Amino acid sequence: MNLTRMVKNRPLFWAAQWLTLLSTIAFIGFLIIKVSSGDGTEQFLSMAGVKVSYIGALVLFATVPLFLVVSFILEYVGDRDYRDFKKQYDIKEDKDDKGSQ
Numbered sequence: 001m002n003l004t005r006m007v008k009n010r011p012l013f014w015a016a017q018w019l020t021l022l023s024t025i026a027f028i029g030f031l032i033i034k035v036s037s038g039d040g041t042e043q044f045l046s047m048a049g050v051k052v053s054y055i056g057a058l059v060l061f062a063t064v065p066l067f068l069v070v071s072f073i074l075e076y077v078g079d080r081d082y083r084d085f086k087k088q089y090d091i092k093e094d095k096d097d098k099g100s101q
Helices: 003-008 010-036 054-088
Strands: 043-045 051-053
Touching: 003 010, 010 054, 043 054, 051 054
Parallel strands: none
Antiparallel strands: 043 051
8 A cells, every 4th residue: 555545544554653652652662661670771672673771762862852842942943933023024915935945
């Protein structure tokens, strides 16, 4: 089944999304158990064939939400500056320009 048909099939799409989310949560739980039991410095082979310690993988998963928050803050500040600039110089947008952003 190709990806286009899978996305159009909504129940299959949402089942795949939930299974991906649940497996990620289970893996993070496994990492927490390994680190809390004292085996955090042991290494395992990742799917890319790279040796990674359990602590390193847990830190990687912990930084993803941090990067998301920082990117949302930067996006908000950029949009706010753009809106203030348009308001200060009374710039009107065309209807055609709204879709290009």
